[in-house]
Each structure stands twice: as C-alpha cells, then as structure tokens.
Amino acid sequence: MKTVVIATNNAHKASEIAAALPFPSWEFKTLDDMGIKSDPDETETTFEGNARIKACAARRASGGLAVLADDSGLEVDALDGAPGVFSARYAGEHASDRHNNEKLLAELSEVPDENRTARFVCTLVFIDEDGSEHIARGTVEGHIGRAPRGEGGFGYDPLFWPDVFDGKKTLAEVSQDEKAAVSHRGNALRDLRSQLEGFCR
Known part of the structure; x- marks a missing residue:
C-alpha cells in the first residue's frame, strides 16, 4: 500500500481528494493522521509556488513519503488578479470569510457588472517518493455579485456566480456534489488523475 500525505489538516479536503484519486493501492493521510506538524510560510507569489512549499515541507517532515499539496484562491480581473495568493488573508492575517468578502465588495463597489469577471484557481503539486513531480491546475470562471447569496x-x-450555472446560482447555493463537479479543485484533481493513471498500479 502506498501512503500519500496530503499537506492539510482539513479532513473534508482529504476525503474529496481521496474520492477523486481512487487508486486501489493508495491510502491518503492528512498531516494530523501522520502526527506531522507542518505550517511553512507561504512566501511565493504564485499558487504553484506556494503549493510546492507546502509539498516540500510535508515531504521532509514525513521522511520522504509521497505528498500532495494544493494552493488556491480567487482572481478578480478588475483588481489585476487580486486577491490571488492572499485570498485567505485579504482583509488581514487572521481575517474571517465575512471580512474578506466585505473588503472585496468595497474594492469593487464602483465596478460595473460587466467588468466583475473572476475565476477560482487551484494548483496541485504531487511529489512521489522518488522525487518526481506532477503539477495540475484547475479553474472555474464566473463573476462577483454585489451581495452574498447562499448558506x-x-x-x-x-x-461567486460561476458561468457554468448560467448566472442562476452562486457556489454557496449548490450541493457539495454539484460544486465538486465544476469547482477549481475538482478540475485540478481531474487533471492530476489523468496524469497519474498511467503510473498507478
């Protein structure tokens, strides 16, 4: 059995990854599952760079096991790609979702609807035991609304109103399964699976 360490303590994210990469000889473990403490500074300016930082730190801490890390965020065209890699801390280092959303709405308050295009981006970095690396990227295009909708x-x-829903629903108004079918992480995982299928036995 091959152990793949996912560079997260988020059990929901780990289960999503395991479901998207159903290789019979693989088992996925979170950092907590492995008893690993790993929280490196994310100092790069790209999602790929920060995902690689997390993957490399988890690989060192696990003694060289295969690892998988992701970094993701929101890019808004009218803000030149912001918040980007700062998505989780857009309103400050320990900002809540509500504060980040409020800042984003304030920044876009004068931007007309047709210019509020945006996308969610996810980049995955998988490093195998032998040090070989696979990179996968997924996006979902849409636009930013003027008030939160959905629980x-x-x-x-x-x-976020994804184009794929024809402007009828935000990502907060759909089921988890509907979201996974179109989301940036789901698309990145499908990309990674297609890359790895020839290597997994």
Missing part, C-alpha cells in the same frame, strides 16, 4: 460553501463562494 453553503465557504470563503468567497456566496459572492
């Missing part, structure tokens, strides 16, 4: 999801989901 589900997290982060900027209540403000």
Whole structure:
C-alpha cells in the first residue's frame, strides 16, 4: 500500500481528494493522521509556488513519503488578479470569510457588472517518493455579485456566480456534489488523475 500525505489538516479536503484519486493501492493521510506538524510560510507569489512549499515541507517532515499539496484562491480581473495568493488573508492575517468578502465588495463597489469577471484557481503539486513531480491546475470562471447569496460553501463562494450555472446560482447555493463537479479543485484533481493513471498500479 502506498501512503500519500496530503499537506492539510482539513479532513473534508482529504476525503474529496481521496474520492477523486481512487487508486486501489493508495491510502491518503492528512498531516494530523501522520502526527506531522507542518505550517511553512507561504512566501511565493504564485499558487504553484506556494503549493510546492507546502509539498516540500510535508515531504521532509514525513521522511520522504509521497505528498500532495494544493494552493488556491480567487482572481478578480478588475483588481489585476487580486486577491490571488492572499485570498485567505485579504482583509488581514487572521481575517474571517465575512471580512474578506466585505473588503472585496468595497474594492469593487464602483465596478460595473460587466467588468466583475473572476475565476477560482487551484494548483496541485504531487511529489512521489522518488522525487518526481506532477503539477495540475484547475479553474472555474464566473463573476462577483454585489451581495452574498447562499448558506453553503465557504470563503468567497456566496459572492461567486460561476458561468457554468448560467448566472442562476452562486457556489454557496449548490450541493457539495454539484460544486465538486465544476469547482477549481475538482478540475485540478481531474487533471492530476489523468496524469497519474498511467503510473498507478
């Protein structure tokens, strides 16, 4: 059995990843499952760079096991790609989702609807035991609304209207299964699975 350490303590994220990469000989473990403390500073300016920082730190802490890390966030065209890699701390280092959403709405208050285009981005970095690396990226295009809608999801989901739903629902108004079918992380995981299928036995 091959152990893959997911560089997160989020059990929900780990179960989503395990479901998207159903290789029979693999078992996925979170940092908590492995008794690993790993919280490196994310100092890069790209999602790929920060995902690699997390993957490399988890690989060192696990003694060289295979690892998988992700970094994701929201890019708003009218804000030149912000909040980007600062999505989780847009309103400050320990900002809540509500505060981040309030700041985003304030920044876009004078931006007309047709210019409020945005996308969620997820980049995955998988490093195998032999040090080989696979990178996968997923996005979902949409636009930013003018007020939160929906009780589900997290982060900027209540403000994000995906194009794939024809402007009828925010990401916070759909089921987890509907979200996974179109989300940036879901798309990145499908990309990674297609890359790895030839290597997994």
